Structure formats: C-alpha cells, structure tokens
Amino acid sequence: MSSSVDTFRELAQQDYKWGFVTDIDADRLPKGLSEETVRVISAKKQEPEFMLEWRLKAYRHWAKLEKEQAEPKWANVKFPPINYQDIIYYSAPKQKPNLKSLDELDPEILRTYEKLGIPLQEQKMLAGVAVDAVFDSVSVATTFKAKLAEKGVIFCSFSEAVQKHPELVKKYLGSVVPHTDNFFAALNAAVFTDGSFVYVPKGVRCPMELSTYFRINAAETGQFERTLIVADEGAYVSYLEGCTAPIRDENQLHAAVVELVALDNAQIKYSTVQNWYPGDKNGKGGIYNFVTKRGNCKGVNSKISWTQVETGSAITWKYPSCILQGDNSVGEFYSVALTNNYQQADTGTKMIHLGKNTSSTIVSKGISAGHGQNTYRGQVKIQKGATGARNYTQCDSLLIGDKCGAHTFPYIEVKNSTARMEHEASTSKIGEDQLFYLQQRGLKAEDAVSMIVNGFCKQVFRELPMEFAVEAQKLLSVSLEGSVG
Amino acid sequence: MSLLEIKNLHVNVAGHEILKGIDLTINAGEVHSIMGPNGSGKSTLAQVLARREAYQVTDGQILFDGKDLLEMKPEVAACEGVFLAFQYPVEIPGIGNTYFLRSALNAIRKYRGLEEMDAMDFLPMFREKLKLLEMDDKLINRSVNEGFSGGEKKRNEILQMAILEPKLAVLDETDSGLDIDALRIVASGVNSLRSKDRAMLVVTHYQRLLNYIVPDFVHVLVDGRIVRSGGPELALELEDKGYGWIEAEAKAPASV
Numbered sequence: 051m052s053s054s055v056d057t058f059r060e061l062a063q064q065d066y067k068w069g070f071v072t073d074i075d076a077d078r079l080p081k082g083l084s085e086e087t088v089r090v091i092s093a094k095k096q097e098p099e100f101m102l103e104w105r106l107k108a109y110r111h112w113a114k115l116e117k118e119q120a121e122p123k124w125a126n127v128k129f130p131p132i133n134y135q136d137i138i139y140y141s142a143p144k145q146k147p148n149l150k151s152l153d154e155l156d157p158e159i160l161r162t163y164e165k166l167g168i169p170l171q172e173q174k175m176l177a178g179v180a181v182d183a184v185f186d187s188v189s190v191a192t193t194f195k196a197k198l199a200e201k202g203v204i205f206c207s208f209s210e211a212v213q214k215h216p217e218l219v220k221k222y223l224g225s226v227v228p229h230t231d232n233f234f235a236a237l238n239a240a241v242f243t244d245g246s247f248v249y250v251p252k253g254v255r256c257p258m259e260l261s262t263y264f265r266i267n268a269a270e271t272g273q274f275e276r277t278l279i280v281a282d283e284g285a286y287v288s289y290l291e292g293c294t295a296p297i298r299d300e301n302q303l304h305a306a307v308v309e310l311v312a313l314d315n316a317q318i319k320y321s322t323v324q325n326w327y328p329g330d331k332n333g334k335g336g337i338y339n340f341v342t343k344r345g346n347c348k349g350v351n352s353k354i355s356w357t358q359v360e361t362g363s364a365i366t367w368k369y370p371s372c373i374l375q376g377d378n379s380v381g382e383f384y385s386v387a388l389t390n391n392y393q394q395a396d397t398g399t400k401m402i403h404l405g406k407n408t409s410s411t412i413v414s415k416g417i418s419a420g421h422g423q424n425t426y427r428g429q430v431k432i433q434k435g436a437t438g439a440r441n442y443t444q445c446d447s448l449l450i451g452d453k454c455g456a457h458t459f460p461y462i463e464v465k466n467s468t469a470r471m472e473h474e475a476s477t478s479k480i481g482e483d484q485l486f487y488l489q490q491r492g493l494k495a496e497d498a499v500s501m502i503v504n505g506f507c508k509q510v511f512r513e514l515p516m517e518f519a520v521e522a523q524k525l526l527s528v529s530l531e532g533s534v535g
Numbered sequence: 536m537s538l539l540e541i542k543n544l545h546v547n548v549a550g551h552e553i554l555k556g557i558d559l560t561i562n563a564g565e566v567h568s569i570m571g572p573n574g575s576g577k578s579t580l581a582q583v584l585a586r587r588e589a590y591q592v593t594d595g596q597i598l599f600d601g602k603d604l605l606e607m608k609p610e611v612a613a614c615e616g617v618f619l620a621f622q623y624p625v626e627i628p629g630i631g632n633t634y635f636l637r638s639a640l641n642a643i644r645k646y647r648g649l650e651e652m653d654a655m656d657f658l659p660m661f662r663e664k665l666k667l668l669e670m671d672d673k674l675i676n677r678s679v680n681e682g683f684s685g686g687e688k689k690r691n692e693i694l695q696m697a698i699l700e701p702k703l704a705v706l707d708e709t710d711s712g713l714d715i716d717a718l719r720i721v722a723s724g725v726n727s728l729r730s731k732d733r734a735m736l737v738v739t740h741y742q743r744l745l746n747y748i749v750p751d752f753v754h755v756l757v758d759g760r761i762v763r764s765g766g767p768e769l770a771l772e773l774e775d776k777g778y779g780w781i782e783a784e785a786k787a788p789a790s791v
C-alpha cells in the first residue's frame with residue numbers, strides 16, 4: 051500500500067473553510083464558574099424562578115462531581131484536564147433584546163451565516179426549511195415562525211420558550227436527560243444559555259424541515275445549548291442540526307444537551323451534520339464536543355430516528371440514544387463518524403427497550419484516517435417487560451492508512467428471553483486494489499478515496515434529507531483530503 | 536509514430552525481477568496477443584502499462600502516443616487513453632455502476648478539455664452499450680461488481696471499455712471464467728471496438744478466444760522475455776504443442 055499512500059501524502063491539505071472569525075460587539079461575562087455565574091445567566095435571561103432553581107440544583111450536583119472525578123473517564127479519548135474556571139460561560143452579540151424583524155439583526159451576523167451558506171432572509175431560504183441560528187451563546191434568528199404558527203407549531207429559541215411557553219418547558223425540561231445524568235449534562239443544565247425549542251401539536255405534520263445552525267464565534271467561550279423537541283400525539287417533525295466554529299489554537303468546549311419526546315403515534319427524525327473545527331493537522335486546537343442526546347419514545351407506536359454525520363471536533367463524545375417506553379415504539383440510529391489527523395471520536399448509541407414489541411436499529415460507520423481514533427460504543431438493553439423486543443446492530447469500520455485506529459465496544463444486556471438480537475460487525479481497509487481500479491478508470495486518487503468512503507456510508511446517507519445528504523458527501527470528501535497515510 | 540513503444544523493459548516486483556527486457560511495438564489499429572505460461576509476467580506487463588506503482592521499473596522505457604508513459608500516474612495514463620480490463624475486477628460496495636462510469640467518463644473528458652456529460656445524455660449511451668454486451672438493465676443500479684458472478688465481472692470490464700473508448704485496451708485474461716455464449720458475446724463486443732485508431736493487447740491462455748478476436752500478432756512470453764513472435768498461426772501451434780518446445784528453444788543458445 052505504501053506507494054499509493056505516498057500519492058495521498060502529496061495531495062494538498064485542504065483548509066477548514068469555515069474557520070473565519072466575525073468581528074462583533076459582544077456582551078460577555080468574565081471567565082469562571084460559580085453559583086454567582088449561574089445566577090447572572092439566569093438573570094440576564096430574565097428567567098422565572100423555577101428555572102433558576104433548576105439551574106442551581108444542577109450546578110451543585112456538577113460542582114460535587116467536579117471535585118470527585120470531573121469528566122467521566124470511561125471514554126476512549128485522551129485530553130489534558132479542562133480548567134472550568136478558564137472558560138467564559140456567556141457571550142452574546144449585543145443587539146436589541148427583542149428583534150422585530152431580521153432587518154434589525156447585526157449585519158455582520160447575517161453575513162456570517164450567508165458565508166456559511168445559511169442565508170437567514172426568508173426569501174432567500176431554501177424552500178421548506180425553517181432555521182434557528184444560534185451564535186455563541188444565544189439564538190439570533192428564527193425564520194418562518196409565522197408560517198409554522200399557522201399550524202400551531204412552536205419553533206423558537208429556548209429563551210423565548212421559557213418566556214412564552216413556561217408550562218411546556220417546565221413539563222418536559224430534564225424529563226429525558228436529567229441534570230444527574232452525567233457530568234456534562236449537569237454542567238449544561240447549570241449554564242446553558244440558549245438553544246432551540248420545538249413543539250408540534252397533536253396530529254400535526256410539521257410542514258417544513260426545521261433546522262438549527264450552531265456557530266461558535268467568540269474565543270475562550272464554551273457553547274452550552276439545549277434543544278428540546280416535543281412531538282405530541284400523532285405529530286411528525288424532521289429536524290436538522292449543523293455546526294461550525296472558527297479556527298483557534300486553543301481547544302473550545304461544546305457541551306450540549308438534546309431531549310426529544312415522542313408521544314403516542316408521534317415521530318421525530320433528528321439529523322446532524324457536525325462540522326466543528328477539528329484542530330489542525332498536528333492536532334492543535336479544535337472543539338471538544340461532549341454532548342448528551344436522548345429521545346424518549348414515550349407513547350405507543352412512536353418512533354425516533356437519529357442520523358448523524360460527524361466529521362468535525364477534536365474530540366467527540368456523543369451517544370444519541372432512545373428510550374423505547376411505549377409499546378411498539380421504534381428507535382433508530384444511523385451514524386457516520388470520521389476521524390482524521392489527530393481527531394478522536396467515541397460515539398455510538400443506547401437503545402433501552404422497556405415497552406412490548408419495541409424494535410431498534412443501529413447502523414454505525416466509522417472511518418479513521420491519519421492518526422484518527424474512532425470508537426463505537428453501543429448499549430442495547432432489553433428490560434424484563436420488553437416482551438418481543440428486537441434489535442439489529444451493524445457496525446462497520448473503515449481504515450485509511452496504518453496509523454489510525456478503530457475500536458468497537460458493543461454492550462448487550464437482555465433480561466427478557468423473547469428478545470431477538472442480531473449483530474454484525476466488520477473492519478476493512480481501503481484496499482490498494484480498489485484505489486488502483488478507480489484510478490485506472492481515470493479518477494484522481496482523492497476522488498477515488500471519497501468515492502469508496504461514500505459507498506461505505508451509503509446506508510446512512512440515504513436516511514438524511516436530500517440537501518443534507520449532498521452536503522454530507524461533500525464534507526466527507528473535504529475532510530479526507532490530504533489526509534490519507 | 537507507433538502508439539506504443541516498449542524498449543528493454545525491466546520490472547521488479549517485491550525485489551524479484553519479473554520482466555527481463557521486453558521490446559514491443561504496437562501501432563494504432565493493431566491487435567496483439569500475448570500468451571505464455573503461468574507466472575511468466577503477462578499480468579505484470581499489463582499492470583505496468585496501467586501504471587500500478589507497486590511494479591518497479593528498473594530499466595527501459597515506454598512511449599505511449601509519443602509521451603513517456605512511465606512518468607504518468609495511473610489516472611493520467613487512463614485519461615491519455617490506456618484501459619486495462621482486469622484479470623480480477625474489484626468490487627466497490629455502495630457505488631452504483633452508472634454513477635461510477637459517468638464519473639470516470641467525465642474525469643477523462645475533463646482531462647481532454649471536453650464538456651462533461653450529464654445524466655440525460657449518459658443514460659441512453661449506457662443502455663446502448665449494455666445491449667451490445669447483452670447485459671441486464673438491472674446492472675445499471677447495482678454497485679460496481681458487487682455480488683457479480685465471475686463472468687458478469689469480466690463482461691462489465693468490456694462494458695466499461697466500450698464506454699470509455701480508450702486508445703489502447705489491455706485485456707488481461709478476459710476470457711477466463713466466461714461460458715461459451717458469454718465468450719462469443721464479449722468477443723463480438725471487443726471486435727466492434729476494433730478501429731484504425733485503437734490498439735489492443737490481449738492476454739490469454741487459450742487459442743479459442745483468438746478464433747473470435749483474430750490478432751495481427753501473437754507474442755510468447757516466457758520467464759519475463761518475449762521469446763517468439765508471429766501471426767495468428769503461432770497461437771494454433773502453441774495450442775497443439777504447448778510451451779515446452781519454445782521454452783527449450785529459448786534456453787538453447789544461438790538457436791535463433
């Protein structure tokens with residue numbers, strides 16, 4: 051393989067295209083985290099008392115964990131200790147508190163999103179996608195609100211939801227990911243500054259794709275956002291999430307929480323294309339992406355599908371999971387995770403079967419190139435009451451070059467003997483023979499590699515909405531360029 | 536000027552000298568066949584022509600269309616017009632035949648400064664070539680070679696050649712693994728691609744193929760050297776007597 055490896059080494063390293071910084075005036079807190087920080091954040095957001103109480107409880111729990119052992123140590127990733135007092139927990143672009151229209155938004159921010167390919171002016175938007183744009187700590191714009199409201203769909207920033215729909219927030223916040231869930235979930239609950247909120251009422255099929263675009267801009271700032279999506283009985287919603295960050299030499303922390311709730315006969319499709327800055331080719335800088343995502347299939351016949359394409363971040367620690375509580379409910383997880391250069395990813399899912407005849411599908415595709423380390427970690431739990439539960443797991447790894455690694459840790463726990471479990475796994479290397487074959491037909495080495503990789507990921511890509519699938523393919527090609535060796 | 540000129544070609548594979556001084560000239564419009572015992576270096580020659588990097592050229596030169604072939608990367612050689620029908624075609628899971636072939640064709644067209652072909656123009660052409668090789672339309676949507684039978688893979692190679700229209704087609708044992716009907720179909724596909732602008736180098740063990748694809752020249756490769764060249768009748772003679780006599784002759788000094 052060595053000679054074609056050389057060919058790849060010659061390929062130019064493609065720069066991270068989304069790495070620019072926007073110069074805007076920001077309202078930010080000094081570095082550091084204490085009970086006082088939490089109070090200030092809550093006050094800045096003019097939150098009702100119940101929110102402050104909830105945050106403080108989470109903070110106290112987190113502070114206790116921090117003293118004990120800080121971050122969980124079981125993940126297959128390595129990083130130096132994080133100094134939580136050296137992070138800014140609140141940074142918001144200075145703007146009028148209540149924008150009447152997008153025209154009032156800082157033009158620099160508008161331009162930022164345009165540069166990222168996410169125009170916020172509705173007339174320029176891709177038809178059929180409503181966007182919530184989160185810039186550093188706060189949501190700066192949500193499009194197509196009026197159109198959605200006609201159907202009764204609530205799509206707004208988390209802050210707005212707290213003000214306008216406190217009863218819904220109170221009912222569902224923390225109901226799927228409690229602050230006690232893990233270290234980062236506790237941290238998020240204490241200091242989260244914004245995020246997206248979606249509520250789709252009974253029997254409503256959301257008329258367009260909903261999307262949040264997360265952008266970290268400010269230096270030395272952590273991003274802690276929270277997304278809560280509730281699909282009421284018989285509702286359907288498809289939600290997309292994208293993210294980028296500027297190139298910076300120091301690592302930045304992103305610790306988000308996503309909670310999904312699907313009631314009877316409801317369906318939620320959640321797709322992510324994660325492209326946080328991955329660090330440079332020597333492993334300097336990049337985002338630490340420590341995220342807790344979980345959905346509860348609370349009602350009968352409900353369904354939650356997670357699809358993720360993870361190409362960015364220096365470290366990814368993420369396990370979008372499903373609790374299959376309702377009878378006949380369905381959980382799905384389709385994942386592509388790519389690690390190149392010195393990136394590390396420990397990602398996978400948990401499927402917790404509680405209800406009868408629940409079924410889950412896991413398809414994980416890990417790609418490692420350069421010195422990348424890619425770990426699949428999955429847990430399938432069939433509880434006693436989950437009669438007739440089924441799980442299918444497929445877990446494939448693709449290695450490019452010989453300095454990278456792929457690891458799989460599938461855990462299975464079955465407490466009901468009627469369960470049917472299927473597990474398939476494979477590890478393969480991009481073969482020199484495959485590359486040569488494609489090159490012999492006229493394709494450049496880099497195009498040949500991305501073709502092979504795209505073929506490998508096809509099962510996952512076809513779960514993504516069309517526009518996203520195209521985006522994801524391009525992203526994979528770019529992320530792989532100049533990487534193989 | 537000849538299309539292909541190989542002079543004193545020496546090739547090492549994994550530290551062993553496999554080709555020990557090959558001289559071969561092929562003009563546009565000609566079909567040459569190479570025969571020879573297992574392990575004599577036929578595929579090695581084919582792979583070197585396609586610029587596989589693991590095959591190390593230690594001496595000699597190759598001119599293709601007047602250009603130094605040994606300076607070319609595999610994709611450049613392909614774009615210049617060298618096509619190799621593989622002895623063992625490779626599977627590419629998850630990538631559809633149509634997409635793959637259109638990408639390949641467009642890579643070549645782009646290299647030659649031609650406009651890329653869109654799906655609307657490509658599909659009818661693709662279907663026509665499928666017909667030429669009597670291949671099932673279903674193959675359009677299947678992944679490249681994935682789950683194809685041995686014979687289907689070989690046929691697919693010729694299909695690709697028909698679409699990419701190379702200047703030099705090197706067919707490495709395209710006949711092995713084909714049943715009798717398939718052999719006839721593939722051979723007639725190859726024949727339909729014979730033209731005054733195109734040359735072919737057909738590697739085979741069996742005279743049978745050469746009944747269908749009648750070569751202008753036959754070369755016998757033994758232990759990394761071309762030990763005899765002749766017309767189509769040489770293939771018949773080999774079929775009759777095997778390689779023993781040629782090998783013996785080749786070893787006997789001053790017998791030429």
Ligand SMILES: Nc1ncnc2c1ncn2[C@@H]1O[C@H](COP(=O)(O)OP(=O)(O)OP(=O)(O)O)[C@@H](O)[C@H]1O
Pocket residue numbers: 548549553571572573574575576577578579580
């Ligand atoms: N990668 C390799 N490593 C070591 N030896 C090799 C390698 N590739 C080819 N060889 C050797 O080179 C010699 C020539 O092989 P080649 O495949 O060119 O023969 P061939 O004439 O095509 O044979 P066949 O008729 O069986 O297809 C053989 O002895 C083979 O074992």
Ligand SMILES: [Mg+2]
Pocket residue numbers: 577578579622707708
């Ligand atoms: Mg051979």
